[in-house]
Amino acid sequence: MAQPAEKAYYRFVVLFFNCLLTFGSYFCFDMPSVLQDQFQGNLTCPNTTGTNSTTDCVEGLGMSPQEYNLLYAIYAWTNAIVVIMAGFLIDKLGNRFGVFLFSFLCVLGSSLFALGSHFKGTPYLLPLMLTGRLLFGSGNGSLTIVQNRITAFWFKGKELALAFGLTLAFSRLGSVLNFFFTQMFEEGFGMQWTLWGGAFLCVLGFTSAVIVSSLDKVGIKQLGLDGAIQEESRKVRIQDVKLLSLRYWLLVLTIMFFYNGIFPFIADASKFIQDKYSDYSQKEASYIAGAVYDSSLVLSASVGILIDFVGLRGVFAVACAVFTLPVFGLLAFTFVPPLVSTVWLGVTYSFAAASMWPSIPLVVPQATLGTAMGLATSIQMIGIGVSNLVVGQILGSKSSDKIPLWRWQRMMIFMLANTIGCIITSVLLNIVDHRQGGILNKMTKKSAQTEREEDTETLNPELDQTDEEENPQHSIN
Template structure:
C-alpha cells in the first residue's frame, strides 16, 4: 500500500510552516507598546514641537507627543494581557482538548484580530476618558486569543513531531513568533515617525489578520493529515473522556517545571517591556538568532532538558546583578540575557509534552501558561510601582531602575531553586527530561491511539514519549 502523504516528512514540516505563522503577527502586536513606550507615555501636546527621541539639539530634555499614559497605566497594558491569559488559558486548554485544534485556531485567531482592532481604535481617543478603557479592553481580547492560540500551536506541534524533531519544531515555532518581535523592534519606530501611533497599531492588526489566514490553512492540513493517518475519529473519542478533575493527577515534576518557567519569565518579560528601546532591540535580536536550529538540534540529540533549565537560570543570575550593582555597559547584559533566554525556551516548554499525555496536553499547556501569566502580571504591576506612578514623566531616577533589577534578581534565584528541585524529582522518576531524546529511541514512535489517553489515574507512571 502506498504511503500516505501525511506520513512523509515534508507534510509535517508543511504543517509546521503554517503553524509557525499563526503567532507571527500577534507577537509583533504584543511588543508594539514596548517600542513606542515614549509615545504611549508622552505628553498629549507639545507646544514647542514634537521630539520623538525625547531630546533637543542642545541636549536638554525635549517634549515627546503621545497618548499621555502614566508608567502605571502603561504597565497595566501588559498586566491586563497577563491576567487575561491566566484566567482564559485554563478554560481554553480544556476546550481545545475537548473540541479539537480546529476549533481553537479559528476562535483564538479571530480574538487576536478583534483585540488588536479595539486596541488600535482606542488610540484615536487620546485625551479622553475612553482611551484607557478601550485600550485595556483591546488588550484583554487580544490576550484571550494570543495566549490560547499559543496552546493550540504547541498542541499541533507536539502531535506532528512527537518522537521526532520535537525540540527543533518547538524552537522554530518560537523563532517565527520572536521574528515578529524582532521586526517590530527594528521597523515600528520608523513606521510610527512617518504615519503616527494610530496607523502603526492598525498595521499590527493587519498582521494579525494574516495570522488568521494561516489558521485556516493549518486547520485544513491538520484535518486532512489526521484522516489519512486514521486518527481523527480516535482522538475525538478519547478527547470526550478528558475531565477537569484529572488536573489533580498531573505529576510533581510538571508543577516544578511550571514554576521554573514562571520565575524565569518573570525576569524576562517585564525587562523587555520597560527597558529602553535600544536595550530591548538587542534582547529581541538575540532571541531570534538564539532560537534557531543549533539550540534545538542540541536539545533533540543531547537531551538534558532539566540540566539546561538549571544552567540557564544560573547563567541568568549575573545579568540583573550586573545591571543593578555595576557600571558594566547594558549591552553586555542584554546580549547575555538573550542567549540564556534562547536556551531556556528551547528546553523548558518542549519538556511539558514529555511528562503529560497527548490528549490532555492542551489542558496542561493552558494551566502552565496561566500560572506563568499570573506571575508576569504581578511582576508588571510591581515593576510599574517601582518605576513610579504619579505622572507620565519619561525621566525615571536611576535608583528606581536598580530596585527593578533587584526584583528581577529575586525571581531568578527562585527559578534556580525550583529547577534544581525539578531535576531531583525527575531523576527519582526515571530521568525522562535528561534522557538523550533521539538516541534513546531506536525508531521514531508511531502515533498510536494510546498517545491520546487522558490523564493517568493515580498510581500509574506519568506519560512520556520515551
C-alpha cells in the same frame, strides 16, 4: 502507496503555517515597549520654533508608568484566566475550534487597541486600550497552546525540540521586526497608523489559521486517526488535572519564575536604557532592547537541534537560571553597555524556551496535553502579571521624562529575586525527576522517545504497539 501526510515534508509544511499563526500577534505584543515614550508622552507640547523651546518634549497619550505597565499586566492576567479553560476546550473540541476562535480574538483585540489610541485626552482612551489588550491576551496566549498542541502532535518522537525552536523563532521574528521597524514606521506615519499596521499582521495570522487548520484536518484523516482523536477527546474530563504530577508542577514554576525576569524587563527596557545610558536615542534603545529577541531568533533552531540530540532538559533549565543571574546584576549596578546584557539574556532565553516548554509533553498524559499547556501558561501569566504590577509600583505613578536610577535598580533586584526562585525550583525539579526515572535528563533523543512511548503505552494500553512505532502521531496530542 504512502499518503502525503505520512511523509516528512508534510509535517514541515504544517509547521511553517503553524509558525505563522503567532508572527503578527508577537509583533503587536511588544509594540507598546517600542512606543513607550509616545504612550507616556505629553498630551500637548509647546511650540518648537523659539530659541528656548522644549525640544525634549514627546507628544503622546499622557499615560503614567503605572497605567503603561497596566497594559502588560491586563494581558498577563487575562491569559492567566482564559488559558485554563482554553486548554480544556482545545482538548475537548479539537485544534480547529481553537485556532479559529483565538486567532480571531487577536484580530479583534489589536484592532480595538489601535482604535483606542484615537481617543487621547478623553476618558475613553485607557478603557478602550485595556479592553483591546484584554481581548488580545485572551486570543494570543490560548493561540500559543493550540500552536504547541499541533506541533507536539506532528513531531512527537521526531524533531520535537527543533519544531518548538522553529516555532519560537518565527514568533520572535515578529518581535524582532517590531523592535527594528515600529519606531521608523511611527516617525513616518504616526502612532495610530502604526498600531493599525500591527492589527493587519494579526489578520495575516488568521489567514494562516485557515490554512493550518485545513492541513491538520486532511493530514489526520489521511493517517486514519480522526476517529481515535474524537474518541480520546470525548474521554477528556476536567478532573484529569489530578493526573498531573509533582514533576509537572515544579516544571511550571520553573517556567514562571524564569519568564518573570524576561517579559516585564523587556516591557520597560527601552525606557530604562534611555534613562540610565543618556547617550542612546529612542530608536537605538529599542534596537538594544530587541536584542533579547534577536539572539533568540538566531539561536532557537540550532538550540532545538542540540537539545533533541543531547537531552538533559533538566540540567539546561538549571544552567539557564544560573547564567541569567549576572544579567540583572550588570544592569543594576554597572554601566557595562546594555547590549551585552540583552544579548546575554537572549542566549539564556533561547536555551530555556527550547528545554522547558518541550518538556511538558514528556511529563503529562497525552490526552490532557492541552489542559496541561493551558495551566502552565496560566501560572506563567499570573507570575508575569504580578511582576508587571510590582514593576509599575516600583517605577512610580507619576508621568515624568526620566525615572530615577534608584527605582530602576530596585526593579532589577526584583528581577534577580525571580531568577533565584527559578534556580530553586529547577534544582527541585531535577531531584524529583531523578527519583522518578530521569526522563528529562535522558542523554539522547532516542532514549527519551523510548521512555515516552512506554508512558504512552501505559496510558493507552488498547493501542497496538506496532502501530505506535510506525505512527508516532497515534498518541493523541
